[in-house]
Amino acid sequence: MTARTAGIEDATLASEIASRCALARRAARSLGPRERAIKDQALRAIAAGLRARKPEILEQNALDLENARQRGTRGALLDRLALDDKRLEAMAVSVEEVAELPDPVGGIIEQRTLANGIELSRVRVPLGVVAMIYEARPNVTVEASTLCLKSGNAIVLRGGSEALHSNRALAAVIADALEATGLPRDAVQVIPFTDRDAVRVLVQQSETVDLVIPRGGEALIRFVTEHARVPVVQHYKGVCHLYLDAGCDLDMAEKLVVNGKLSRPGVCNALECLLVDEADAARTLPKVAAALLAGGCELRGDERTRALVPEARPATDEDWGTEFLDRVLAVRVVSGLDGALEHIARFGSGHTEAICTKNDANAERFRREVDAACVAVNASTRFHDGGELGLGAEIGIATSRLHWRGPMGLEALTTMKWLLNGSGQTR
Amino acid sequence: MTARTAGIEDATLASEIASRCALARRAARSLGPRERAIKDQALRAIAAGLRARKPEILEQNALDLENARQRGTRGALLDRLALDDKRLEAMAVSVEEVAELPDPVGGIIEQRTLANGIELSRVRVPLGVVAMIYEARPNVTVEASTLCLKSGNAIVLRGGSEALHSNRALAAVIADALEATGLPRDAVQVIPFTDRDAVRVLVQQSETVDLVIPRGGEALIRFVTEHARVPVVQHYKGVCHLYLDAGCDLDMAEKLVVNGKLSRPGVCNALECLLVDEADAARTLPKVAAALLAGGCELRGDERTRALVPEARPATDEDWGTEFLDRVLAVRVVSGLDGALEHIARFGSGHTEAICTKNDANAERFRREVDAACVAVNASTRFHDGGELGLGAEIGIATSRLHWRGPMGLEALTTMKWLLNGSGQTR
Numbered sequence: 117m118t119a120r121t122a123g124i125e126d127a128t129l130a131s132e133i134a135s136r137c138a139l140a141r142r143a144a145r146s147l148g149p150r151e152r153a154i155k156d157q158a159l160r161a162i163a164a165g166l167r168a169r170k171p172e173i174l175e176q177n178a179l180d181l182e183n184a185r186q187r188g189t190r191g192a193l194l195d196r197l198a199l200d201d202k203r204l205e206a207m208a209v210s211v212e213e214v215a216e217l218p219d220p221v222g223g224i225i226e227q228r229t230l231a232n233g234i235e236l237s238r239v240r241v242p243l244g245v246v247a248m249i250y251e252a253r254p255n256v257t258v259e260a261s262t263l264c265l266k267s268g269n270a271i272v273l274r275g276g277s278e279a280l281h282s283n284r285a286l287a288a289v290i291a292d293a294l295e296a297t298g299l300p301r302d303a304v305q306v307i308p309f310t311d312r313d314a315v316r317v318l319v320q321q322s323e324t325v326d327l328v329i330p331r332g333g334e335a336l337i338r339f340v341t342e343h344a345r346v347p348v349v350q351h352y353k354g355v356c357h358l359y360l361d362a363g364c365d366l367d368m369a370e371k372l373v374v375n376g377k378l379s380r381p382g383v384c385n386a387l388e389c390l391l392v393d394e395a396d397a398a399r400t401l402p403k404v405a406a407a408l409l410a411g412g413c414e415l416r417g418d419e420r421t422r423a424l425v426p427e428a429r430p431a432t433d434e435d436w437g438t439e440f441l442d443r444v445l446a447v448r449v450v451s452g453l454d455g456a457l458e459h460i461a462r463f464g465s466g467h468t469e470a471i472c473t474k475n476d477a478n479a480e481r482f483r484r485e486v487d488a489a490c491v492a493v494n495a496s497t498r499f500h501d502g503g504e505l506g507l508g509a510e511i512g513i514a515t516s517r518l519h520w521r522g523p524m525g526l527e528a529l530t531t532m533k534w535l536l537n538g539s540g541q542t543r
Numbered sequence: 544m545t546a547r548t549a550g551i552e553d554a555t556l557a558s559e560i561a562s563r564c565a566l567a568r569r570a571a572r573s574l575g576p577r578e579r580a581i582k583d584q585a586l587r588a589i590a591a592g593l594r595a596r597k598p599e600i601l602e603q604n605a606l607d608l609e610n611a612r613q614r615g616t617r618g619a620l621l622d623r624l625a626l627d628d629k630r631l632e633a634m635a636v637s638v639e640e641v642a643e644l645p646d647p648v649g650g651i652i653e654q655r656t657l658a659n660g661i662e663l664s665r666v667r668v669p670l671g672v673v674a675m676i677y678e679a680r681p682n683v684t685v686e687a688s689t690l691c692l693k694s695g696n697a698i699v700l701r702g703g704s705e706a707l708h709s710n711r712a713l714a715a716v717i718a719d720a721l722e723a724t725g726l727p728r729d730a731v732q733v734i735p736f737t738d739r740d741a742v743r744v745l746v747q748q749s750e751t752v753d754l755v756i757p758r759g760g761e762a763l764i765r766f767v768t769e770h771a772r773v774p775v776v777q778h779y780k781g782v783c784h785l786y787l788d789a790g791c792d793l794d795m796a797e798k799l800v801v802n803g804k805l806s807r808p809g810v811c812n813a814l815e816c817l818l819v820d821e822a823d824a825a826r827t828l829p830k831v832a833a834a835l836l837a838g839g840c841e842l843r844g845d846e847r848t849r850a851l852v853p854e855a856r857p858a859t860d861e862d863w864g865t866e867f868l869d870r871v872l873a874v875r876v877v878s879g880l881d882g883a884l885e886h887i888a889r890f891g892s893g894h895t896e897a898i899c900t901k902n903d904a905n906a907e908r909f910r911r912e913v914d915a916a917c918v919a920v921n922a923s924t925r926f927h928d929g930g931e932l933g934l935g936a937e938i939g940i941a942t943s944r945l946h947w948r949g950p951m952g953l954e955a956l957t958t959m960k961w962l963l964n965g966s967g968q969t970r
Binding site: 145148149228230234236238241243244322326327341342345347365367368371372374375379461479483484485487488489490491492493494495496498499500504505506516517518519520521522523531532533534535536537538539540541542543 | 572575576655657661663665668670671749753754768769772774792794795798799801802806888906910911912914915916917918919920921922923925926927931932933943944945946947948949950958959960961962963964965966967968969970
């Protein structure tokens, strides 16, 4: 390709993305003030569309699968891409569940009457246009769209190349349902370009896009943050720790460690590092380690850990702060709560940190001093999840601090508006 | 200067800024979990320091004033820079007022018990490190610092070159007060470089800075947004409209217009454009216009306005959407509420929009459909202000949508943390 052709293509890509975002912005203006009933009606129409148009969706998904196979994709990646009757039905059900959730828009954050008689209320309103950047799994297309629509937002979807046909088919179902309900079909946009250039252009649409949510590996999120002129909610990684305090309930400790590490090692709220108080390690560590080893977990320990658990391999410096996403756990003996807090401050990723303790003062200090989106006392790190915490659904978990932190449900997709109701007051 | 020298200086500047931000980050970690009492004690020590060290502060301020005069600064700009006994006393009093405000940190946003017995609470915690980029007025140094400290945040200050001596003297008083109270003096940092390069480097410290608040002209805010790798709260401009609905109370309309435009024309919540329903313009417009003209206000009207108010000059296309910040008002006759909503959607800046009406349905539609940080019904746009709305103090007004929107008080300087209190629950 000559430089000139590339230039022309870049211009096409940029103007196509800008115009799709502008359509989304216009749709957001008309969608934002709409009542709950019509939004829920549209969500139910989406669920019905997913059921009625299964053959068409599966046909497009088959194209994606065939392309992926030809490119040599195998195993888990192929499985994440694949749709079938059961998965489509699960999607439809989850859309119906979102319809049942309360509408965050119009919710009153605070309400006061000022001394001059002005009635003040601060209410939730939609963010506007949300851009979602994600990979492989086509169900994100439906989940993210329904959460955005329910909260009155338009959405611009930039999925991965491997799922483009599936994503287009799903977005068509959504757009048709919106139109059939009398809502703007432009409220859902699919960006048809799947390279990094498209991401770069998309995250610079500051006139039309209000928020970018990237979902994917750390490299993608760093790329987005680097190029964005639009706010980004980030989820870098989950390096979650559990600290076993001296005197903790040993059965509970074992349950929390095994559940945290082995119930689903590949997710962000899985345990990656166990910290054990030196004062009680001889009692706690061998039993907990035995349960982990019996579950097929590799342990990587510091010297004091290895003195108590000979099966542990020696941990290297890189093991602290690593998100293994696998049946591997780093283990370190620390000098009490201070040592644990110091280790977490240095190596934690601000996602989920937990303590197992019977000591109320230590629990309170841990809650107060650990700086993370979620801090758990005597509970598994695995609970840090929108569904588990009662949000109904989540569009992601934010480990960044601004706007929102932790699991992002419908409320996280809103901003606020200050309403003054007066009778002619002046300053 | 040779390119090589510039390179060396750039490296010094970058490493100096990075190391000051890193100090602030470390201070934030130790300040964040501290109790209200000690933070308030530090604030009172700051107030005492401002009073005790007046001579030293005024001496440094005199240096700034002298430099400014030598560079030809005159009038309002010089006045904004100047400190005196009265202004320092006012600063001290405002610091004491912040000490009296409730501590946002630890405030409970929500609290629930999950079905599995886990007690969930979502609480407010400090943002971390706030970078403030501002110009001329040295009182911002004290206001921004005290709001950040009260909310448990460290602050990095990058003021303008014209106030550097004053800002350093004020920051020294603050740092000494922190130290005397047993809090980390590094929680307040002054960046000693005042060029744009320093701004660019500062807003890219994504490892250590959590939020940037630029205060200044639109060019500064655009520059910051362009280069930032850190979230930015923006306040572009206040193009505030008031719409006079058909049948509105004419005396109220006159009061709101005169107060909105003339009580303080140079501020962001001042009225910049009056919209009048064509159905009632013959009744409302002449009287309101007469009051404005009597107050020395220049009117720039469309043709229909000029037919009713011959004194109005013809408005040009640029007058719609302009922030005059002066005794100038754009006036347009519109086709009812629809016409007003359309005009505001196109030309408003999302700051403050108001309606004067007796019609409840129109008031409700205006509240619902206008997309702005603050929407006022039968009240002056001038009320959109942290002090007026009961926040006690504000660090700025956000017209951006993410994280916060509208007047930013102490609560806007916090983020959240999810706390789980269990008894051994696993998933």
